[in-house]
Amino acid sequence: MTKIEQVIDYIDAQLKSRRLTPGMRLPSVRTLAKQLHYSVSTIVEAYERMASMGIIESRAGAGFYVCTPLEPLILSNIEPVREKNLDPIWISRRLLEAPPNLIKLGCGWLPNDWMPHESLRKAIRDASKSPIYELVNYSSPLGLLGLRELLARRLYSKGIEVTPDQVLLTDSGSYSIDLICRFLLKPDDVVLVDDPCYFNFRALLKVHQVKIIGIPYTPQGPDLEAFKQAIEQHHPRLYITNSGIHNPTGATLSQPTAHKLVSLIEQANMIVIEDDIFSDFETAHSPRFSALDGLKHSIYIGSFSKTLSASVRCGYIVAKAEWIDHLVDLKVATSFSHSHFSAQILYKALTDGGYRKHMEQLKIKLSESMRITIEMLEKLEIKPWVIPKAGIFLWCELPADVDIKKMADDCNENGVILALGSSFSQSDRFQQFLRFNVAQCMHPDIFAILEKAMNNARS
Amino acid sequence: MTKIEQVIDYIDAQLKSRRLTPGMRLPSVRTLAKQLHYSVSTIVEAYERMASMGIIESRAGAGFYVCTPLEPLILSNIEPVREKNLDPIWISRRLLEAPPNLIKLGCGWLPNDWMPHESLRKAIRDASKSPIYELVNYSSPLGLLGLRELLARRLYSKGIEVTPDQVLLTDSGSYSIDLICRFLLKPDDVVLVDDPCYFNFRALLKVHQVKIIGIPYTPQGPDLEAFKQAIEQHHPRLYITNSGIHNPTGATLSQPTAHKLVSLIEQANMIVIEDDIFSDFETAHSPRFSALDGLKHSIYIGSFSKTLSASVRCGYIVAKAEWIDHLVDLKVATSFSHSHFSAQILYKALTDGGYRKHMEQLKIKLSESMRITIEMLEKLEIKPWVIPKAGIFLWCELPADVDIKKMADDCNENGVILALGSSFSQSDRFQQFLRFNVAQCMHPDIFAILEKAMNNARS
Secondary structure, eight states: OOHHHHHHHHHHHHHHTTSSOTTOBOOOHHHHHHHHTOOHHHHHHHHHHHHHTTSEEEETTTEEEEOSOOOOOOHHHHSOOSOGGGOHHHHHHHHHHSOTTSBOTTOSSOOGGGSOHHHHHHHHHHHHTSOHHHHHSOOOSSOOHHHHHHHHHHHHTTTOOOOGGGEEEESOHHHHHHHHHHHHOOTTOEEEEEESOOHHHHHHHHHTTOEEEEEEEETTEEOHHHHHHHHHHHOOSEEEEOSSSOTTTOOOOOHHHHHHHHHHHHHTTOEEEEEOTTGGGOSSOOOOHHHHTTTSSEEEEEESTTTTOSSSOOEEEEOOHHHHHHHHHHHHHHHSOOOHHHHHHHHHHHTSHHHHHHHHHHHHHHHHHHHHHHHHHHHTTOEESSOOSSSSEEEEEOOTTBOHHHHHHHHHHTTBOOEEGGGGOSSSTTTTEEEEETTGGGSTTHHHHHHHHHHHTBO | OOHHHHHHHHHHHHHHTTSSOTTOBOOOHHHHHHHHTOOHHHHHHHHHHHHHTTSEEEETTTEEEEOSOOOOOOHHHHSOOSOGGGOHHHHHHHHHHSOTTSBOTTOSSOOGGGSOHHHHHHHHHHHTTSOHHHHHSOOOSSOOHHHHHHHHHHHHTTTOOOOGGGEEEESOHHHHHHHHHHHHOOTTOEEEEEESOOHHHHHHHHHTTOEEEEEEEETTEEOHHHHHHHHHHHOOSEEEEOSSSOTTTOOOOOHHHHHHHHHHHHHTTOEEEEEOTTGGGOSSOOOOHHHHTTTSSEEEEEESTTTTOSSSOOEEEEOOHHHHHHHHHHHHHHHSOOOHHHHHHHHHHHTSHHHHHHHHHHHHHHHHHHHHHHHHHHHTTOEESSOOSSSSEEEEEOOTTBOHHHHHHHHHHTTBOOEEGGGGOSSSTTTTEEEEETTGGGSTTHHHHHHHHHHHTBO
16 A cells, blocks of 8 residues: 555545544644654645545645545444454344354353243233233333332332332333433543443444543452542543443442442542343342432433343333433434333233242352352363352453463354453453353353363463 | 623523533633623623633633533423424423323324224234244344345335345334434534424434424425525435325325435435335325435335334334444444334234235225315315325414414313424424324314314414
């Protein structure tokens, strides 16, 4: 590639990532020459060529201006993807596209037959008998009152005191976070996430074109010193986290860390989005920001995708009443309504006696799977970073002599999809890590496949 | 209010509408004084007060800067609402919140018992017997293949030739439009809409903070001369319309207008979003942009909310393959998935023989309702602007001596919600118009209530 082509390529990338938009002035020839360490004549020639292609136009004495239409918002253009299998979107799509016979060891959900399908089927049959009105009509803006009342009662037991009017039903947890980001953020704002964090947080924040700062996560929660420094240095607007059961580490926020964080967040006048979608897996109480600060600087998110169904979708947002009212406006404007029928099914399933029994048994089964997985992985010299109190995730470091990417490729060939540590981080700190889903680990062949792949990937 | 308070109020409105954001420089004292026709000392005093309140800060020799956190995106702050009952969001919320006993004459959907609830109930019972996998798992990124194949076949009969991979399922039609706007627009872009147009288009575009230009709508489609002028003057990026059955007028785009528009749109390198959610009500073929231009400059949107269920929600986007791929990325990042179970129910209902029979009968019923409504309204001297070929809408002008707002209040008191013409427009051209829903007009009391309210509102 010639130098001129390189300049054209550079401008093209700026256009594709929407950093340059129609009508904007390009950097002056001199500025760009200095910045790219090229001669002025190289830049002039590149600009002239782009002008002749109709991409930019020169205005007498005023420099060059973009004259192509706006590039669509293509996520892979926003920031170059280092490697496909570390790209959050690519991983999500791959997991969603995977045929049922693949073992999705790296996914964030339970095997199908671990889900309460009998309660669900019963709930669907019940819902099919609802009055016509409930079957065909739009939902009220906030959503099914019975479900919101139930959620308010469940939140009360977590120390979060709200009225049903502070609960807004939506079509999913992810949609809820997105709606809140639209409400609170503008491009170039700074958002703190945990390092490591759930990979789709990064994909979602990319859409909002904000700056993402990772705060090292400790077994007690985010590193307080790093959090404080990030506040001073970057003036973040938002912090997105899972406080109950952390994704990917499985750790639980400790009481003292939670307490100190609430003060920091309050002082910095920032807001926490508490994504608590794994909360029904909990076996013991753990602190919630929304409980500690009374939803002054926090917004709580939940969904039923992990415990009831990811096919019958419904999520919810819990926030102060004033914000819920504004969020309803945004929801009506951008999606008009949500699936009222899904809300009915989930409400019926949640209030079915069978669901509670199922969850009790499931938690025992999960804790047993956790024990077995830890034991089996230890035999392979794979060590958990922390022993989770509950949930489905186990975050593990692999021996230094294992080439993790090679191991992942080998597993892939044997129908097992892994979740590589680096995909949960913008940093390079977790290259030797994997996130295991202990429920998916109960597949009879899994540890043999892992052992073989690991040995093949040893240097 | 003192002049100083007025200045503070002005800046406050700029902050609330996000035209001023954290870190931005305020207009210089001199500039603002000139702009608001106040003395420099008034502006200085106002700025000093705001600085002492911690809203802005002065930087030596460099002016004043915003130092409060970003205001949330509150739609009612973005642009002042003239009157509550003309505010698109307020109308939508009011219609969605209305108890079942109110007559929603102004709504955009069928009465509950006109919907194919028997097909729907059967489909739900069938879906409850699906394999566990279908009940609990996430959807594939594009959505249920069977439904996409069916949609591709249905589109073929409208002259739109696509493969099932060009059909992306989502949770709703509105969500689909929003996703496309995120893909194609940036703040301050110009978007053309019809004048009048569906009121929620304006609410949705407000969220995207774009400039909205209304193009006068004629009984054959948008006014071509005005369209051409708007292109030259505003360089719009997008045009959003309903081509099949237009909301609110019930008009149908004519072949010659469609043909000329396609050329204009192609020349201007802009894109049409064709929102075709009323297409199943059609009785004769009418042109579609997506058919005429082969989806080069058009994107097609559909949903089942109007003909099957607004409670079991599912919508879809039809576009060129390259764009569908990018839209999947955006969908995964912002909502991860959509309700696969809803898609299954709708697929089963659509392929049920009863649905086709229902739609045939429904169209006859609608055309009969249309005839009766026109007749009854004519007795009240309410004239339709155009006689629609099909659909549920009748767009009517009322006699000049009727105070429409008074009439709407009167109807309200009698449990009838009207849709005022002005709510479908940013202009003042439709103050004497109402949109009638002919299906809702079949309520036995309706014309008596209308007549009484009209007489009370006569000057």
